[in-house]
Amino acid sequence: MTPFDPNALPAFLQTRRWFGGKGLPIKAIQVLEQVVINARGDRARDDEEGFTLAVLEVQYPLIHPERYLAPLKVDPDGTIHEAMEDDALGRALFRIIREEKRVPSAGGVMRGEIVGDPSVLRALPVEPGVRRISAEQSNTSLIYEDRVILKLIRKIDIGNNPEWEMGQFLRRNGFRYTPPLLGGIVLEGGPVHSTVAVAHQFVPVESDGWSWALEEMRGAHLSPGFLAEVKKLGARLGELHRILASDPTDPLFAPEPIQTEDLQRWAASIVGELGVTMAAAASSVPELSRRHEELIAHIQRLATVKPSGSKIRIHGDLHLGQTLRTAGEWLIFDFEGEPARTYAQRREKHSPLRDLAGLLRSFAYACASLELKGAPLIDRETPIRKALLQGYLSEATAPGLLPEDDETFDVLLGTMELEKLLYELRYEIHHRPEWVKIPARTLMELNAQKEGPRPA
Ligand SMILES: Nc1ncnc2c1ncn2[C@@H]1O[C@H](COP(=O)(O)OP(=O)(O)OP(=O)(O)O)[C@@H](O)[C@H]1O
Ligand SMILES: [Mg+2]
Known part of the structure; x- marks a missing residue:
């Protein structure tokens, strides 16, 4: 096995889809x-062909360093290639999990682990068929025999990836509305302790929730069947939160009462985001500056309401694109949290209403994008909001989970929606200028005194 030439890494990274630092000076x-494995998923001997899984720390002159996982194939002349395109590596990774292998790495060990009943993984052949997904994604996923999907985590951090932690918790505590976690690969015992890959059951998906909702919402009225499904999604999210709040003995998941300090910290952070967003929007949405003071006042209400309800582990990056439709049911997936944040930030407990705000904003977006494309102008948002909240409240029933008083509930939810709106505006300014008007219009119309309707 030829060692690779580290000098070739910068040029190699610049061509990778998953590399977030594209265009930045390195x-x-x-x-x-690093760990070098052969096609059986064991440590490759020096005279054997192998794949190198390298953990790279990329240092930039201006921003914090980032860490990436790079599976490499090295030609005899030292040239490096992406190794995930090789099915032999895909099968080797599968085998590491299926046989719970321990592979010595340069400084520690890479270890496969099965979660739950091993028979699902072991029912597959030792050398399963491998295919790739067509969807754009930030990680790299492989599908084995249409039964198992493995996600190799690209941008890694020290510690457990939230998807690995959440998947184990949800499985242990019986949440049925997510593809079950089957296993994973971790690096430990050396300079890097991190989750390398997670494997879930592959489900036959009809559509992702975003495309499905767009299709259902196009017409001149919303069907009762569609609204019943929205309510069901709310109920699934309510059950997710109830389960996430169910184990007071696990310090990583134990719910904690929301304190005034939490509300103040969240408010301060959103005021900060407002400042950044205002600066970014100065030329594209100049009228927004008129609302600066009002929006600050809106956010500050969060710091002054009576603290109530719990902070818990949440999905953290929930929108319709993180839901799947299968056999008339909703599945919520991709529990890795917001990739731009550190693992520690993503694992922080937060108000469950943050996830609800994510779904509400996602539906609002779907409504606005349909209107932009010429769909009939009807009020879709109000009935959807009502149905989602009704479903949610029917299942998010753990004692102390949600704020007791309506004011705290409404202010928390309203501020979490505002936080999403600010994120959306920054995103659209940088990526889709023609959609800037969607969050901009809502921000201009936002009424600080009146939150959305809360069904009785
Ligand atoms: N268990 C599953 N069964 C069927 N399809 C799945 C499953 N999990 C994920 N997928 C499909 O694979 C795609 C990518 O999965 P996922 O969102 O987990 O990857 P990601 O790299 O985190 O993507 P993103 O960059 O959007 O966060 C999903 O959009 C979905 O279509
Ligand atoms: Mg993701």
Whole structure:
């Protein structure tokens, strides 16, 4: 096995879809850890062809360093290639999990682990068929025999990826509306402790929730069947939160009462985001500056309401694109949290209403984008909001989970929606200028005194 030439790494990374630092100057790349495996998923001997899984720390002159997982194939002349395109590596990774292998790495060990009943993984052949997904994604996923999907985590951080932690918790505590976690690969015992890959059951998906909702909402009225499904999604989210709040003995998941300090911290952070967003929007949405003070006052209400309800582990990046439709049911997936945040930030407990705000904003977006495309102008948002909240409240029933008083509930939810709106505006300014008007219009019309309707 030829060692790779680290000098070739910057050019290699610049061509990778999953590399977030594209176009930025790179100061240095350090190989923090590496493990070389053969096609059987064991450590490759020196005289054997192998794949190198390298943990790279990319240092930039201006921003914090980032860590990436790079599976590499090295030609005899030292040239490096992306190895995930090789089915042999896909099968080797599968085998590491299926046989719970321990592979020595440069500084520690790479270890496969099965979660739950091993028979699902072991029912597959040792050398299963492999295919790739067509969807754009930030990680790299492989599908085995249409039964198992493995996601290799690209941008890694020290510690457990939230998807690995959440998947185990949800499985242990019986949440049925997500594809079950089957296993994973972790690096440990050396300079890097991190989740390398997670494997879930592959479900036959009819559509993702976003495309499905757009299709259902196009017409001149919303069907009762559609609204019943929206209510059901709310109920699934309510059950998710009830289960996430169900184990006071697990310190990583134990619900904690929301304190005034939490509300103040969240409010301060959203005021900060407002400042950044205002600056970014100065030329594209100049009229927004008129609303600066009013929006600050809106956010500040969060710091002054009576603290009530719990903070818990949440999905953290919930929108319709993180839901799947299968056999008339909703599945919620991709529990890795917001990729731009550190693992520690993503694992922080928060108000469950943050996830609800994510779904509400996602439906609002779907409504607005349909209107932009010429769909009939009807009020879709109000009935959807009502149905989603009704479903949610029917299942998010754990004692102390949600704020007791309506004011705290409404202010928390309203501020979480505002936080999403600010994120949306920044995103659209940088990526889709023609959609800037969707969040901009809502921000201009937002009425600080009146939150959305809350069904009785
Ligand atoms: N268990 C599953 N069964 C069927 N399809 C799945 C499953 N999990 C994921 N998929 C499909 O694979 C795609 C990518 O999965 P996922 O969103 O987890 O990857 P990601 O790299 O985190 O993507 P993103 O960059 O959007 O966060 C999904 O959009 C979905 O279509
Ligand atoms: Mg993701």
